[in-house]
Amino acid sequence: MALLSVLTPVLAVVLCLVLGFMLLKPRETETTSTTARKTEDKAAHSRPWVDQDLQDDTEITATEEDAGDWVDNNEEEDCQHVPYSPPRYPEDTMLQRSKDFYTLLNQRRSVRFISPEPVPRHVIDNVIRTAGTAPSGAHTEPWTFVVVSDLDMKHKIRLIVEEEEEVNYRQRMGDKWVTDLAKLKTNWIKEYLDVAPYLVLIFKQTYGSLPNGKKRTHYYNEISVSISCGILLAALQNVGLVTVTSTPLNCGPQLRVLLKRPANEKLLMLLPVGYPASDATVPELSRKPLDDIMVHI
Amino acid sequence: MALLSVLTPVLAVVLCLVLGFMLLKPRETETTSTTARKTEDKAAHSRPWVDQDLQDDTEITATEEDAGDWVDNNEEEDCQHVPYSPPRYPEDTMLQRSKDFYTLLNQRRSVRFISPEPVPRHVIDNVIRTAGTAPSGAHTEPWTFVVVSDLDMKHKIRLIVEEEEEVNYRQRMGDKWVTDLAKLKTNWIKEYLDVAPYLVLIFKQTYGSLPNGKKRTHYYNEISVSISCGILLAALQNVGLVTVTSTPLNCGPQLRVLLKRPANEKLLMLLPVGYPASDATVPELSRKPLDDIMVHI
Numbered sequence: 001m002a003l004l005s006v007l008t009p010v011l012a013v014v015l016c017l018v019l020g021f022m023l024l025k026p027r028e029t030e031t032t033s034t035t036a037r038k039t040e041d042k043a044a045h046s047r048p049w050v051d052q053d054l055q056d057d058t059e060i061t062a063t064e065e066d067a068g069d070w071v072d073n074n075e076e077e078d079c080q081h082v083p084y085s086p087p088r089y090p091e092d093t094m095l096q097r098s099k100d101f102y103t104l105l106n107q108r109r110s111v112r113f114i115s116p117e118p119v120p121r122h123v124i125d126n127v128i129r130t131a132g133t134a135p136s137g138a139h140t141e142p143w144t145f146v147v148v149s150d151l152d153m154k155h156k157i158r159l160i161v162e163e164e165e166e167v168n169y170r171q172r173m174g175d176k177w178v179t180d181l182a183k184l185k186t187n188w189i190k191e192y193l194d195v196a197p198y199l200v201l202i203f204k205q206t207y208g209s210l211p212n213g214k215k216r217t218h219y220y221n222e223i224s225v226s227i228s229c230g231i232l233l234a235a236l237q238n239v240g241l242v243t244v245t246s247t248p249l250n251c252g253p254q255l256r257v258l259l260k261r262p263a264n265e266k267l268l269m270l271l272p273v274g275y276p277a278s279d280a281t282v283p284e285l286s287r288k289p290l291d292d293i294m295v296h297i
Numbered sequence: 298m299a300l301l302s303v304l305t306p307v308l309a310v311v312l313c314l315v316l317g318f319m320l321l322k323p324r325e326t327e328t329t330s331t332t333a334r335k336t337e338d339k340a341a342h343s344r345p346w347v348d349q350d351l352q353d354d355t356e357i358t359a360t361e362e363d364a365g366d367w368v369d370n371n372e373e374e375d376c377q378h379v380p381y382s383p384p385r386y387p388e389d390t391m392l393q394r395s396k397d398f399y400t401l402l403n404q405r406r407s408v409r410f411i412s413p414e415p416v417p418r419h420v421i422d423n424v425i426r427t428a429g430t431a432p433s434g435a436h437t438e439p440w441t442f443v444v445v446s447d448l449d450m451k452h453k454i455r456l457i458v459e460e461e462e463e464v465n466y467r468q469r470m471g472d473k474w475v476t477d478l479a480k481l482k483t484n485w486i487k488e489y490l491d492v493a494p495y496l497v498l499i500f501k502q503t504y505g506s507l508p509n510g511k512k513r514t515h516y517y518n519e520i521s522v523s524i525s526c527g528i529l530l531a532a533l534q535n536v537g538l539v540t541v542t543s544t545p546l547n548c549g550p551q552l553r554v555l556l557k558r559p560a561n562e563k564l565l566m567l568l569p570v571g572y573p574a575s576d577a578t579v580p581e582l583s584r585k586p587l588d589d590i591m592v593h594i
Contacts, residue, residue: 079580084573086404087537091417094536098423101535105430105528107383120388126395128591132584133402134527135542141585148594220544223523223565227542230431230527231402238398239391240384245432245524247517259594268520276381283376287429288438294425297445297556 105234106287111242113280114196114272121149123239124198124273130235134228137220142205143228146259149198156258157201158193161270164251165190192244196272200243201255202229203265215264225268236273242280243271402531403584408539410577411493411569418446420536421495421570427532431525434517439502440525443556446495453555454498455490458567461548462487489541493569497540498552499526500562512561522565533570539577540568 089097128145136142148154165188193199204225208216218224229245236243248255252267386394425442433439445451462485490496501522505513515521526542533540545552549564 079582081578082581084406084408084577084579085575086406086534086539086573088572089537091420094420095417095423098420098427098532098536101532102423102427102430105427105532108430108432109381109383110432111381113381120392123388123391123395125587125591126392126399129587130395130399130402132587132590133399133405135405135407135530137544139582141590143590144592145590146592146594150594153594222520223526223544226520226523227527227530230524230529231531232527233432233524234528234531235395235398235402237383239395240386242383247434247520259592275385276383278382280381281378282381284379285376285436290422290426290429293429293438293440293442294422295441295443295556297443297447297450 105237108233108237109242109282110244111276111280111282112192112244113277114192114242114274115277115280116195116197117275119197119241119274123241124200127232127235127239127241128200131228131232134224134231136224136228137218140205140208140216140218140221140224142208142218142221143225144203144205144261144265145232146201146203146261147198148201148259151194153258154194154196154199157199157255157270158190160251160254160258161190161193161248162188164248164254168250192272196274198273200232200271200273201259201267202232202269202271203256203261204268205264206266207264222268229269229271232271240275241273242276243273246270402534405530405534406539406579407541408573408577408579409489409541410574411489411539411571412574413492413494414572416494416538416571420538421497424529424532424536424538425497428525428529431521431528433521433525434515437502437505437513437515437518437521439505439515439518440522441500441502441558441562442529443498443500443558444495445498445556448491450555451491451493451496454496454552454567455487457548457551457555458487458490458545459485461545461551465547489569493571495570497529497568497570498556498564499529499566499568500553500558501565502561503563504561519565526566526568529568537572538570539573540570543567 124147128147131145132141132143134143148157169188202225204221205218206221207218210216233243233245246269248267248270255267255270256263256265421444425444428442429438429440431440445454466485499522501518502515503518504515507513530540530542543566545564545567552564552567553560553562
């Protein structure tokens with residue numbers, strides 16, 4: 001009984017500590033809400049650059065306030081309106097143009113075997129210019145295209161990407177690892193990151209700056225930049241260049257720091273760009289027929 | 298002292314309950330993690346269709362497992378590889394093609410004044426086919442394009458979108474509401490939803506089905522479908538049609554039910570499509586110059 005009496009204050013202290021911990025906990029949970037962020041958070045202890053990315057991650061999923069047209073914002077409303085009359089084609093021309101463009105883009109494939117041959121720089125410039133014509137939420141144009149042709153920088157990028165990929169594959173494989181090593185090795189070796197004449201790293205700007213110095217949230221920045229990537233892929237295909245769409249999420253923070261991009265920018269995609277290698281192959285895949293992707297009402 | 302002795306088992310029970318609660322809590326937090334979901338959750342009490350959407354929202358932000366190339370998946374690896382040799386253009390042709398494509402797409406603008414004139418159905422089919430050539434995470438092709446030309450259905454869509462827009466504007470304006478009514482009214486009236494010959498509603502499939510009946514998560518479905526939208530916008534511009542990019546997030550669930558789409562599909566964009574009206578105007582906006590969007594290393 002005396003022992004129990006002695007235990008009482010101890011239990012009371014433990015209870016207070018536990019309750020205090022619970023009250024503090026929810027706040028932490030809010031800032032590390034998504035699975036991805038939890039993963040990053042876990043990594044943050046050993047990787048200092050991730051902290052900065054977390055601090056500045058003000059990206060916000062759309063709320064009630066920002067639904068609707070992307071042109072529906074004050075800046076555009078204050079803007080003068082001008083007549084708009086793009087070229088109009090006769091119906092048979094439209095049909096032919098729609099067929100030709102489909103034929104062109106239907107030849108596009110993700111290609112991992114890229115030729116080291118140089119590609120004219122002006123062509124790349126025009127491809128990036130074209131990507132920059134995409135629409136964006138409130139016309140924020142929240143994209144930065146980092147075009148890397150420097151051999152040393154390409155190699156540094158490769159090392160970061162391969163290190164992360166190796167971690168992914170090792171974790172994924174678990175016990176099967178040792179036996180399947182030889183087969184798997186090809187999966188995390190990204191030779192094209194050294195070989196391709198250009199690496200295009202596409203960053204989304206999650207926020208901008210207002211004149212008063214405050215942050216301006218870039219709504220829909222990921223969708224906007226992804227649309228821009230779609231146009232970029234079309235522009236590459238149009239000039240006979242190839243790429244493979246990759247989203248190296250886990251190495252984004254390291255690559256951002258390597259490329260000296262500010263904290264409001266996050267890597268969305270990494271595209272190695274060049275001519276296809278003369279012995280390039282692609283998986284024999286087909287695309288869904290129109291009836292599987294379109295419903296007409 | 299006797300009182301303390303009596304309190305000891307009580308405190309011990311309370312401590313156990315609190316610890317048990319703490320252990321259960323994290324699991325709940327994971328399922329309602331994003332801000333958007335919280336917002337939807339709040340709305341769910343008054344909007345029954347949202348519940349179904351929430352139940353089936355298995356969209357997952359990318360984890361360690363799915364980083365890297367989008368072609369990097371078992372299905373593609375098991376696939377036979379075939380040679381790939383797309384057309385190769387001489388350098389001056391490449392340069393000219395890159396300029397022409399930039400000129401074409403730089404003419405694209407978001408247009409809200411759409412002509413009611415009919416547009417050939419086959420052109421729309423080819424535009425959707427072209428959008429379907431986009432790359433997607435693990436080649437899941439996680440998109441459904443609902444093309445609406447039915448007058449009655451277009452009007453129903455308009456009513457849903459306008460109702461949500463009105464709510465948004467009223468909430469946004471607060472007290473300024475009454476005085477600014479006349480000016481603002483134009484903001485939530487979307488006449489083009491009745492007028493445009495086609496409304497294209499683009500759904501992302503957040504998951505698919507595995508042969509064993511289980512759900513297959515579609516990683517990167519939003520990025521994939523957004524890329525597809527970028528290609529769709531290019532295809533529209535290529536045939537002289539216009540649209541305005543809109544992301545009517547709040548009415549997504551209602552529109553999904555109206556259009557009888559399954560619960561794994563979520564509305565990403567709504568594009569009214571047609572020729573521009575003869576008196577169409579656009580805000581006098583400019584795009585960032587190349588140096589502001591591109592960094593060369």
